[in-house]
Amino acid sequence: MAKKSFIQGAVILGIAGIIIKIMGAFFRIPLANLIGEKGMGYYQTAYPIYVLFLTLATAGIPIAISKMVSERVAIGQHYEAYRVFRVSFILLFAIGICSSAILFFGAGHIVNAIGNPGAKYAMMAIAPALLFVPIMAAYRGYFQGTQNMKPTAASQVVEQFFRVVAGLSLAYVLIKEGTVFAAAGASFGATAGSVMGLITVMAIYYYKRNGVKRDIERGSRSNTERGQDILVKILMIAIPVTIGAAIMPIMNTIDVGIVMRRLQETGWSEEAANGLYGQLTGMAGPLINFPQVLTQAIAMSLVPAIAAAYKQKDMNFLNYNVRLGIRTAIIIGLPCAFGLMTLSEPIMRLLYPMQKASAISAAPCLFIMAFGVIFLSTVQTLTGVLQGLGKPMVPVINLLIGAIIKVILTYTLTGVNSINVRGAAIGTVAAYIVASSLNIIAVKKYTGVKFDFMLTYVKPVSSALVMSGVVWATYRLMYGFFGNALSTMVAVLIGALVYCAMLFVTKSIKKEELRALPKGGKIINLMNKIKK
Structure with a gap:
């Protein structure tokens, strides 16, 4: 396998993560206005329990898949990498069935124990997602093991998009039936999103199936591991x-x-x-x-x-x-730390x-x-x-x-x-x-x-300190004329630009590292033109 730095994959996942966070904000705020505090109480009773189940089901196994697939691909054992995926798929499918069934059929007992029986339908509506998300995690872990982060990013964005659209739409339609059902509709958004995310990652896998088959056929099949041994190794990492x-x-x-x-x-x-x-x-x-x-x-x-x-x-x-x-x-x-520290009060007042x-x-x-x-x-x-x-x-x-x-x-x-x-x-x-x-x-x-102490710590800290000073000065100069909100937003924008400029001035980022970024060559060409 050709040497691959992690940086391109990190950029792809990072962009997807930002998009997901923004969509999440567009979900929570209108939902709270639509179903009110009572409906949010039902929703917030079901959702954290779903997240707990999801964490227990999927926090470790995709990382285990990613690591084990990467190790085998690195030495040309593509068939063994595929077998890791196949074993983990069966494991996650079984976990998904069990966790989904527990949450769906046990919803009444769980919400009664919590003391919020009105959340029963919200919990039942979100339970099927626990079947689809683990299956999706198996595909994501396999692709990540080949250091291809695009399928993970694409399925995450699709999943969140349909979660927001379906959840808000159903909450809007069902609010006339009462907040209990509106909260259930919002919860079902997670199920709808998981189905569409799974369809997306499976479609990508199907599109790439010929390449996967070629790799499997090219890989050695000698000294194959038993399925039980693969399962034990997955659990030793995942647990x-x-x-x-x-x-x-x-x-x-x-x-x-x-x-x-x-x-x-x-x-x-x-x-x-x-x-x-x-x-x-x-x-x-x-x-x-x-x-x-x-x-x-x-x-x-x-x-x-x-x-x-x-x-x-x-x-x-x-x-x-x-x-x-x-x-x-x-x-x-x-910059996140210094910016939040410098503008802690203005940011809180803005939000x-x-x-x-x-x-x-x-x-x-x-x-x-x-x-x-x-x-x-x-x-x-x-x-x-x-x-x-x-x-x-x-x-x-x-x-x-x-x-x-x-x-x-x-x-x-x-x-x-x-x-x-x-x-x-x-x-x-x-x-x-x-x-x-x-x-x-x-x-x-x-x-x-x-x-390298200078490159790793001193140069980035120096850049952040300069940014922090500019942010503070910008806010103070603007506040008397434009008030808190505009002054804070402009200070944040200018701070981001100053920090990026300082990273290049202090040479905190090397050219070969820029080249590893998506469109990195174009960034370098633009910098060379600016210098001229």
């Missing part, structure tokens, strides 16, 4: 990844009890404590998730690239991808103009959590590297250590009245700092990689 994916959601669930109790112990009323927690998780927290779309794309693309290089014992190319992956994550994470007091109060939480974006970016990237190296338990243990520290700090600091809910934000940042530091130690241990 640690799934555990790792569940750690922070579990810790965040524990966070609710800790924060609410500790705030009330220091004199805050139940209502005030709930409001403070809402500022942290409902107002500031979602803004931290946006940069994750891009760094998750890096991590997903790194797994097969690292696995292939490691299987071929090509440590030079492996270390090149590790260094480039870390730099890319830092280059993405820094929540009807809740001005709460927005201002939530700004310190955003400032603190924004600092953690840098480390969250590297945690995700280094996790992808370690998974590609066949060390999936290492990042799980490191994140668990970080999560334990988070719980300790959250418990201690939220009990200080002057710090209150900001203690939880500090605990979250500390968790990512610890996990990131431990991951980088592990990567150095297993690969021997050395980082």
